[in-house]
Amino acid sequence: MSLQMVDLRAQIEATRPEIDAALAAVLDRGAFVRGPFVAAFEEELAAYVTGLGAEHEVHALGVANGTDALQIALMALGVGVGDEVICPAFTFVATAEAAALLGATPVFADIDPDTFNLDPAGVEAAITERTKAVVPVHLFGQCADMTALRTVCDAHGLPLVEDMAQAVGATWSGRPAGTLGALGTLSFYPSKNLGAFGDGGAILTTDAALADRVRQIANHGAAKKYHHTAVGVNSRLDAMQAAILSVHLRHLPVWTDARRAAASLYDEAFAEVDEVVRPVRRDEARHVFHQYTLRVPAGARDAIAADLRARGVPTMIYYPEPLHVMEPYRADVHLPETDRACAEVLSLPMHPHLSPADVTRVADAVRASLASVLPAVAA
Ligand SMILES: Cc1ncc(COP(=O)(O)O)c(C=O)c1O
Structure with a gap:
């Protein structure tokens, strides 16, 4: 089998009878928007996150995608x-x-x-009188330093929104992502750790009042049917996706363990390879490895990626360009670690169906590519 960054075909093969039954149940019931399948998934998701060690009851609301989840979370905070x-x-x-x-x-x-995650000291330096919220991203599946971020934010009375699009199931100091700030936002884009077969997203919070607020905002600002007390949006998780997500959620603990096991095998394989920097796992974090991302020498990164492609090993660069240089977001800020990461990162195939033999094949190819590309680049 050819190597893939993400192997949805293998995932579907493993779950097909359950998915077929779930979709048939939606068709039989004829409830496509809101309704019992969405409510059931919301409850299951909340129970899953609570079970990871939440201090308080978790509320979950399904929305149309992870971008809407972020926007609605910020709207709920009055941004x-x-x-x-x-x-x-x-x-x-x-x-x-x-x-x-x-x-x-x-x-x-x-x-x-x-960790590639938001630096709390950098956040503190960026706070002004106009700061209304802080949005750390739990990038690649590892939580940002929520202890330090909370200390900074609490001192300034600022809420945290966890962008946990890549980090469902992750924890920090024994507490689940999505319960470490005011709100957590999820994406169910198909390639995510918990993916739908289309778009989907969710908002998590342990604050019952905020839960009511996001529910209202996501439903056109309606306090009750045809009575709108705030400007909202129309953002719904649909029943087909919810039914699929309920199936996938049942597999998520095993899939997460498989990702973590593959990451450990990669770690072992690269332990003696001085030219790469492996992902750093913080002691407080349970990393769920949405991506396994190496740092390689900046000037050789693109040649290494091309060489790996020729060897049948796909890679991705998350992210080649930082947001502060992009036209709509251009800002006159100095972010040396952000710039360096954009030049050095290389993400390897990572999904729950990656076998130990696949990991060995990728690692061997990376070693071979380094040996062939680095001397040529240095020359
Ligand atoms: C960090 C991060 N935030 C937000 C999003 C947006 O999610 P969606 O594509 O579901 O809108 C994504 C997903 O691509 C993401 O990776």
């Missing part, structure tokens, strides 16, 4: 025109886009070079 929202520039655009859509300005802080 609007003229406000500033601090976030990383080393992330998918949606993190900053959600703030910009509300007329707020995304303000970029640099990242911790070990």
Whole structure:
């Protein structure tokens, strides 16, 4: 079998009878928007996250996608025109886009070079009187340093929104992502650790009042049917996706263990390879390895990726360009660790169906590529 970054075919093969039954149940019931399948998935997701060690009851709301989840979370916190929202520039655009859509300005802080996650000292330095919220991204499946971020944010009375699009199942100091700030936002894009077969997203919170608020905002600002007390949006998780997600959620603990096991095998395989930097796991973090991302020498990165492609090993660069240099988000800020990460990162195939033989094949190919590319680049 050819190697894939993400192997949805293998996932479907493993779950096909359950998926077929789940979809048939939706068709038989004829409830396609809201309704019992969405409610059931919301409850199951909340129970799953609670079971990871939440201190308080978790509320979960399904929405249309992870970008909407971020926007609705920020709306629930009152973010609007003229406000500033601090976030990383080393992330998918949606993190900053959600703030910009509300007329707020995304303000970029640099990242911790070990984890690629928002640097709490950088956040503190970026706070102004206009700062309304801070959005750390739990990038690649590892939580940002929520202890330090909470200390900074609590001192300034600022809420944290966890962009946990890549980190369902992750924990920090024994507490699950999505319960470490005011709100957590999830994406169920098919390639995510918990993916739908289309778009989907969710918002998590342990604050019952905020849960009511996000529910209202996501439903056109309706306090009750045809009575709208706030400007909202139309953002719904549909029943087909919810039914699929209920199936996938049952497999998520095993799939997460498989990702973590593959990551450990990669770690072993690269232990003696001085030319690469392996992902750093923080002691407080349970990393769920949405990506397994190496650092390689910047000047050789693209040649290594091309060489690996020729050897049948796909790779991806998450992310080649930081947000603060992109036209809609251009900012006159100095983010050296963000720039360096963009030049050095190389993500390897990572999914729950990766076999130990696949990991060995990828690692052997990486070693061979380094041996063939680095001397040529140095010459
Ligand atoms: C970090 C991050 N934030 C937000 C999103 C947006 O999610 P979606 O594509 O479901 O809108 C993604 C997913 O691509 C992401 O990786």
